[in-house]
Amino acid sequence: MSDTTTDTMTKQAFEAAPEVQMFSIYIDAPAQRIWDAITTPEWSTRFGYGTTLEMDLTPGGAIRDLASPEMKEMGLPEVIGTGTVTELDPPHRLVYTWSVEWQDEPDTMLTYEITEFPGGPCQLTLTHDCIGAPRTAKDVRGGGDIGAGGGGWPWVLSSLKTVLETDRAMTGAGA
Helix, strand or coil: CCHHHHHHHHHHHHCCCCCEEEEEEEECCCHHHHHHHHHCHHHHCCCCCCCEEEECCCCCCEEEEECCHHHHHCCCCCEEEEEEEEEEECCCEEEEEEEECCCCCCCEEEEEEEEECCCCCEEEEEEEECCCCHHHHHHHCCCCCHHHCCCHHHHHHHHHHHHHHHCCCCCCCCC
16 A cells, blocks of 8 residues: 555544435446345345345334345354434435444434436435534544445445346445
């Protein structure tokens, strides 16, 4: 790793992350397929950190994010994240609260918006409202060591795009 890369990663580790973060990516897949990927356990293990997402897709429905085998080997508990569905409009919008077990902070809010363009790709925009949760904001912004879980939402969304467009996991992603 170059000195410049190391200096950038070290600097990011100590800088405050934005309280509200927005990530947007274009994916060459229909909206329903993207929706299924972000809401079902059949897909969730194939991208990001390979966790199993259990989601009751009703307003007030519970969400549980279950650790991958690798995460359990690192000492993380079975349930690493929890939340509650607050709004949904399949396959275009999903909003839910979210908190992770390793941070003692208030719930954050995730908003997924899928915009389908005629005859072309979809745009997936993820907004993560981390107001009052500065450690979570640092965790999810990305830019860290991906081998240690530092890829954040950029890592998760890049691997989602890869699996949806190629039907294979991005190197190092998924289970």
